[in-house]
Amino acid sequence: MMTTPSGLLKAAEVYVFDLLKDKLPNELVYHNFNHTKDTVDACEEMANHYQLNDIEKEDLMLAAWFHDTGYTVKYKDHEEESVKIAETFLRSKLDEKRLSSITEMIKSTHVNVPVNNLNEEILHDADCINMGKKQFCKNAELLRVEWEQSLKQNYTDLQWAEGQLHFLINKKFKTAYALQTYGDGKEKNLKKQRKQIEKLKSDQFKLHLKEKGIEVKSKKEGRGIETLYRSVYDYHINLSSIADNKANIMISINTIIVSLIITLFGSGYTFTGDGTFASIRFVFPMAFLVISSLLSVVFAILSARPNITSKEKFELDNKNSSILFFGNFAQIQINEFVSHIKELKKEKEELYDSMTVDIYHLGVVLVRKYKLLTTSYNIFMGGLVVCAVGFLLIMLLSY
The missing domain is CATH 1.20.1270 (Substrate Binding Domain Of Dnak; Chain:A; Domain 2)
Structure with missing residues (x-):
């Protein structure tokens, strides 16, 4: 059930949109406003399911709006910059307790930081909700382009497919709702990734035989x-x-x-x-x-x-x-x-x-x-x- 956003949430959305539009590097084709909006929508979906009160829900969605704004400053460990940007925008609008809760949620999105409460679990699952959706492979290709441009990391098709399979196997949903709602989709994506790897390995083997002059029937x-x-x-x-x-x-x-x-x-x-x-x-x-x-x-x-x-x-x-x-x-x-x-x-x-x-x-x-x-x-x-x-x-x- 979608609800009307509060004035603060609306202001945060406009601020983040303008920030990403003006300062986000062009090569970031995955971590852009679309990804941020998807994360916010997923947070709202799970917040409604868990019946969070208005304050908890607003804090969660504010953290979702700001969690990737740090990419406008740097790529690696961008969460530190995201916290600074959120504090700059929210300090005059919220008390210290709520501001601390929001910044802790943003920090929890870092790969090496454990989650400690339900809101952090929801934000974690919302941030990687694509692995349970049909467009996982499409979005993964956008991330591949982003890494190649931003981090200068180039992958063969097989290396990338194996990396995505490793991600799907090791990345787990934290909330029961995400597991029940998107778990089947994640398993389907995992199977698709395995089939893709098998096909790529088969194509490599055929190419190897062809280079040796051995004819292979399809x-x-x-x-x-x-x-x-x-x-x-x-x-x-x-x-x-x-x-x-x-x-x-x-x-x-x-x-x-x-x-x-x-x-x-x-x-x-x-x-x-x-x-x-x-x-x-x-x-x-x-x-x-x-x-x-x-x-x-x-x-x-x-x-x-x-x-x-x-x-x-x-x-x-x-x-x-x-x-x-x-x-x-x-x-x-x-x-x-x-x-x-x-x-x-x-x-x-x-x-x-x-x-x-x-x-x-x-x-x-x-x-x-x-x-x-x-x-x-x-x-x-x-x-x-x-x-x-x-x-x-x-x-x-x-x-």
Whole structure:
């Protein structure tokens, strides 16, 4: 909950803004007014959470406004100058006790000074609140530029990333509120920093190998190949599943038809109602339907029937057969199979070749399945059409 700032806080904000605008060195792109304002806002957020009284809250926010003003005088140990600037502005406005409390809070922001009370803990956490926010990496780059310009300290990308990781690991929030609110964000930034370090180390290693003339394939290329094979395998398996489902449909429909017609004939069913077959003419279309249904069932069963044997004896040196097909590796001993798989894992090209051969044979099986299935559907369709036309002709000629 944001509250209206007091007159003193408003005056401090204007004073600090003008001071930083006029005297802050241009190379300080991180420790500027934006960082100060973020720190003040974080202090107000935590002060409201801990329900500090008006005096404590005002002192805390005054300390936040002045804690980095010393950068206008010097970079290292700037806290000493920040205290002097705060005392100059506040001495005529506050009593000695409050002024001492504010200056002690400013001093506590120094890296080597311990914090002693809740207000100092809040200011400490507010000053480094960025490590729990999404813009941590962006702000860290600003700090890197600032150090390079102000302190003449240059870092490689890997050195800087490792330094930021070290900072995230060792810098801890002091207040329970900051830990609960920004702790997850800090952990995410820590993970991002570790991934960045791993990537930079990998890039360095690849560059080292490249300088030695060793070609290195990128992970994206390897993933692309793996995705290709995975997609093709999934596609073939889906097609095989569809073919088997269609074959099951044909088997179910045609067996029902055959069973029904055989039952009708077996029970002496008649089309005239006198208990005997009055005319043999109706037998022919029904008999044709039975025959076509039987043939359709046969081709559907052939399509769905599993084939676990290879046409030729499997040999490890045969480039036209794949050990990945279970019908092939079932022909050899388990130790031979394990040994050959180990060899495939070492040689990626051989592994890909073996997978390619396996995909080819899967395709051959699919072609056979769909040819038999097509024949089954065509016979079934032809039988239905001939039977229906036969009945119609007989009915027209008879009546």
